[in-house]
Amino acid sequence: MNAFEHPSVDNGEFTSYQLTYAIILRRQPTMYVVNLLLPSFFLMTVDLFSFVLPPQNVDRSAFKMTLILGYTVFLLLMNELLPVTGNSIPLINVFFSMCMALMVGSLLETIVITNMMCGSIRDLPMPNWLRVLFLKYFALVVCMGKANSDSTSSENPDGLGEEPSVPGNGEGQLGSRDGQALQTADPSVVELQHLGEELQAIQRHLQKKPDAVDQNAEDWKRIGLVIDRFLFWALHMGPVAPLNCSEPNTQSLLAAFKTDIFPFNAVRPVNQLTTPTNISIYFTLYAILGVDEKAQVLETFIWQAMTWRIEFLSWDPEECGTDVVTVPRNNLWRPDIVINEFVDKNKAPDTFYVRVNSSGYVTDGMPVKLKSSCNLNIYTFPFDMQKCSFTFHSYMHNNLSVSLDFGKAVEDILSQSKLLMKTMGEWELLDMTADKISLVSYESTWDELVYYVTLRRRATLYVVNLIIPSCFLITLDLFSFILPPQEVDRSAFKMTLILGYTVFLLLMNELLPVTGNTIPLLNVFFSICLALMVASLLETIIITNLMHNSQAYPAAPHWLTFIIIDVIGRLVCLRRKKTPEQGFVLPNHGSLVKMKVGDAAGGPEKETEAVTELRKLRRQLQDIRHHVFSAAEAESRGDDWILIGSIVDRFLFYLYAIFISVSFFTIVALWIHQEAV
Incomplete structure (x- = not known):
């Protein structure tokens, strides 16, 4: 805990000192x-x-x-x-x-x-620089070097997928020389050749992507694994008669107050009632406590100060022993100054004294917990700025009785408020302006002092x-x-x-x-x-x-x-x-070649069991081919x-x-x- 003393200037005439105790607390985490x-x-x-x-x-x-x-x-x-x-x-x-x-x-x-x-990104060609950057360098950084393997043994270990060399001209028609050779060939061999063509047709249809595309997809996949591993590692780490004092002390001065000043606290302190009393008003904004957008209310804490003169009061500081004296507030006349925007009673601590100097000027300072109405526009929330007003005026006296004036320049009030402000919360005091207005009502004119306070919401939260x-x-x-x-x-x-x-x-x-x-x-x-x-x-x-x-x-x-x-x-x-269009025509063969079995004299012709089984197998493959092509046609639609x-x-x-x-x-x-x- 530390204590220090610093001055606080109120209105340029008096300087008061206040003691501030700074208490250091530590939170238990x-x-x-x-x-x-x-x-x-x-x-x-x-x-x-x-x-x-x-x-x-x-x-x-x-x-x-x-x-x-x-x-x-x-x-x-x-x-x-x-x-x-x-x-x-x-x-x-x-x-x-x-x-x-x-x-x-x-x-x-x-x-x-x-x-x-x-996804479909695997179908895109991979740039060479990307392949080198990730698969060669980043892969080494994350210990995912590409293993050397035999492409032939790894991709096609059984030799499957290779197109067999089937005699023909690519359109399903046998060549003339091979056709003549098949006239005398074994019918089983002919059926096997037809069976190979059927398998080749199915293979060409099902094999949609070449090896280069498959390799491209593998490279994309491997780059994804490299990036994934890399991020995993990265995240780890007028002149009047003066008062007469019998002695130069406070007791003598207060005795003079009781006889010459206190009895007149019910009327304005002027020699002639036609003379208006000049009231100087200013305030210091100490804290912005909160804004209620739903109720359109601004809650602040201000220190309000008013200064006026008692015309028939003065004394000689040397004779009375002091230039300033504090007296109870209730013993003096006070102006009925109110704030128009007040929506609740003042809940600030009560103060009981005012300060009076030898020239008859009274300074009344009091804390005010101000709960005021304000027209809030939150359309640009949380980047909004609000402009609220504090309007001071006399509740009963018009300007023929009470004349209001600014006690300080609004620029000084703004700078002092920014210097002394302790609590702003989510709001920041941005600017302050003031204006004096004459309000005409009931054939009379009242003075009003209006302070416009501009606040800006701190949007970081x-x-x-x-x-x-x-x-x-x-x-x-x-x-x-x-x-x-x-x-x-x-x-x-x-x-x-x-x-x-x-x-x-x-x-x-x-x-x-x-x-x-x-x-x-x-x-x-x-x-x-x-x-x-x-x-x-x-x-x-x-x-x-x-x-x-x-x-x-x-x-x-x-x-x-x-x-x-x-x-x-x-x-x-x-x-x-x-x-690309299909580069082949479905094979269409005629009747199977029959093999003659019998004696040389021309015995009965009949098919061997091998030819019969091959014919059944061929029909099954044709059904499979028809089903595959029908599915492809539906897919194309x-x-x-x-x-x-x-x-x-x-x-x-x-x-x-x-x-x-x-x-x-x-x-x-x-x-x-x-x-x-």
Whole structure:
């Protein structure tokens, strides 16, 4: 505890001294470590070890989204333990925000990695610099060097997939020389050759991607694993007769007051009642206690001072032994000055004395806990500035009896208030102006002194606790478009995200202002974000249906394909892919060659058992081929619907990104502009 003394100037005439005791307290952190820090470390550790989950086999994104939801609920429930102030942001709040940012970043990384593992990005050609950077250098850093293996033995150990050399001209017709040779060949050999052609046709249809594409997909997959491992390691680390005093002491002066001054406390202290009393008023704003937007009330603590002159009072300081004396307030006449905006009684401590100097000037200073009405406009919350007024006037006396004037320049009041202000909370005193108004009423004129106080809300608390978490969640919803809907249940991910965002808004509702005058722009922003999340969920449901059931749909209408594929598809750079035509014709053979069995005299002709079995096998392969080709034809009919779904998905992704970018830059610009004012 320290004590020191410093002067405090009231009105330039008197200087008083006050003693200030500074008490140093230390908070006991055990409760906060157990209830806040340790659970946060536990959840961060779980998020760290979630990198061990294989993204190609486990829906890691859903796991991380659930973890973020749990961490958000934990922070909101523990919000009562955290200090709420606008002066500065506690370091523990910054720590929690960083933990949330790391969780969101790891979830975004998981979404990208999942797309590399299962999504359509594997079909894109990989740049050589990217392959060298990640597979050669980053892989060595994270101890994931590429193993050398025999491509032939690893990709095709049994020699399967190689096209057999089947005689023919590529169109299913036998050559002339080979045809003549088959006239005398064994019918079993002929059937085996036909069987090979059937297998070759099926193989050509099922083999859709060349080896280069498969290798490209493996490279994308390996880059995803390298990035995943790298991030895992990174996160680990007028002149009147004077009073006559019989003696130069206070007792003599007070005795003179009792006989010459105190009996006249019921009337204005003037020699002629037609002479107005000049009242000088000023105040010092010591604290901004709070703002109630719903009740439109501003609560402040001020030190109000009034000065006026008792015309028939003066004394000789040498004769009476003092220049200033304090007397009970109730023994002197006091002006009935009120503040128009008062909505509650003064709850400040009572003071009982006023100060009187030898010239007859009375200074009455008193603390006022001012609860005043104020027209609050919170449309730009939390970047809003409010202008409230304090109007001083006499309740009973017009300007013929009481004349009001400013006791200090408003610039001096502003500077002294900023210097002595102890508590502002989330509000900052920005400016102060004053004006004198003559109010005409009932054929009389009253003087009014109006002080306009401009306050600015400190937005840091709301940016950290409201806007940044909301931006995190909306960014997650944006990047969820990268998840391939044909491989990952994107709808469940988005539904969990909407649930978390709804819980976040409900629990953070106490920080939002409640008023019936205007709707804050921030509330509109939250509503639009929620609407976009719901719209993206509905779009995901439709896209998922198109991806899995499009083969059962009829052909897409021409107008729909023109608007979405030809027009919107160009805007989002997504067009139809040119698919190569099948480079072969189905083999069509005539009747099987029969083998003659019997004596030389021309015995009866009959088919051997081998030829009969081969004919049955060939018919079964033809049925398989017909089934495969029928499925391919049905799949081709659904390609337009799948392309329409992909274009709509990407178009909504672009709209989402534009909205988030514009909102982000607008909030940052407002924040920077407010800090610069």
